Amino acid sequence: MSEKTKPKDVLIATASRLFKARGYCAVGLNDIIEASGIPKGSLYHYFPKGKEQLATAAINNTKELVMEDIKGVFASTANPMDAFQAYVYELSRVFGEGGDPIGSPIGTIAGEKHSTSEPIRLACEATFKDWQSIYVDKFIEAGYSEQQSASLAVVFHALTEGGILLALTTKSGKPLEVIAEQIPFLLIKK
Numbered sequence: 001m002s003e004k005t006k007p008k009d010v011l012i013a014t015a016s017r018l019f020k021a022r023g024y025c026a027v028g029l030n031d032i033i034e035a036s037g038i039p040k041g042s043l044y045h046y047f048p049k050g051k052e053q054l055a056t057a058a059i060n061n062t063k064e065l066v067m068e069d070i071k072g073v074f075a076s077t078a079n080p081m082d083a084f085q086a087y088v089y090e091l092s093r094v095f096g097e098g099g100d101p102i103g104s105p106i107g108t109i110a111g112e113k114h115s116t117s118e119p120i121r122l123a124c125e126a127t128f129k130d131w132q133s134i135y136v137d138k139f140i141e142a143g144y145s146e147q148q149s150a151s152l153a154v155v156f157h158a159l160t161e162g163g164i165l166l167a168l169t170t171k172s173g174k175p176l177e178v179i180a181e182q183i184p185f186l187l188i189k190k
Helices: 009-022 028-037 040-046 051-076 080-096 105-111 118-141 146-170 175-188
Strands: none
Touching: 009 040, 009 051, 009 175, 028 040, 028 051, 040 051, 051 080, 051 105, 051 118, 080 118, 080 146, 105 118, 105 146, 118 146, 118 175, 146 175
């Protein structure tokens, strides 16, 4: 841990990594303490409500990282439709090369905890809405109405989340490549 890295940030990053790799239910606080090297007392100092509170912080951390990635790809691609396609190709590259897909834990945690933890469900819902708001802006830029952009943002998000699950299951970026190839046909403006 560097001098500038705060124990709280180390705990959040460690929890994010472990939840991504194993899911929420398969990670205990002792796993996070051991992997982070942070004392148990510090964990409870920063997260007095325990694992659920730490998980919401990890979800918010992942949300911000993914938003940076989406915005980065969108900013580097002038044509809005090409930007959507480029983003999904980037996801396929990360999964296809055995990279570190930072977006996958949110869908996994949402699926695990939506009916048993309202704070985690709300954190996942807020994350999905924030990601979709970036998509809405890009669809508006492409000339869609606000209402149509909001609907298309949900569809695009569902495509990417589903593609991520398929990529995880097949251990391949190919499902995301297929989605990227189909975007021009799926998003034809009428």
